Amino acid sequence: MSSVNPVGWFEIPVVDLERACAFYQQVFLLQFERMQMGPSDMAMFPYDHQANGAAGALVKEAGYEPSSSGTLVYFVADDVASTLERVKAAGGKVVLPKTAIGEHGFIGHFTDSEGNKVGLHSMQ
Incomplete structure (x- = not known):
């Protein structure tokens, strides 16, 4: 395992x-690449194999259950507050408003269209 940025992939369960694609497209202003991988119906977040950080997907598959507890994925945002406004406009719920975490910037949490709790992080 890499000792720097060790997370290589994440999957967010959806019903x-x-x-879910419509929700995340509205919140993050992005487009998904759809694909079928075995039993998984997936929508891949945009990614660059040459860049640091993890890539991931929304996944619909038997046995995948959205959750508001457990592992929490944080997305990098230009500004937590404006992203949380888009969450509300897309039908999500703000769980933790923009909150300062000292020299490490700001975080916020929301519940997505499927019931997953998701985090945001920004430096401003």
């Missing part, structure tokens, strides 16, 4: 992949 309704179309609804």
Whole structure:
């Protein structure tokens, strides 16, 4: 395992992949690449194999259950507050408003269209 940025992939479970794609597209202003991998119906977040950080996908598959507890994925945001506004506009719920974490910037949490709790982080 790499000792620097060790997370290489994440999957966010969804019940309704179309609804989840629409939600995340509105919140993060991005487009997904859809694909089928075995039993998994997936929507891949944009990624660059040459850049640091983890890539991931929304995944609909038997046995995958959205959750508001357990592992928490944080997305990098230009500004937590404006991203949380888009969360509300997309039908999500703000769980933790923009909160200062000292020299490490700001965080916020929200619940997505599927019931997953997700985090945001920014330096401003």
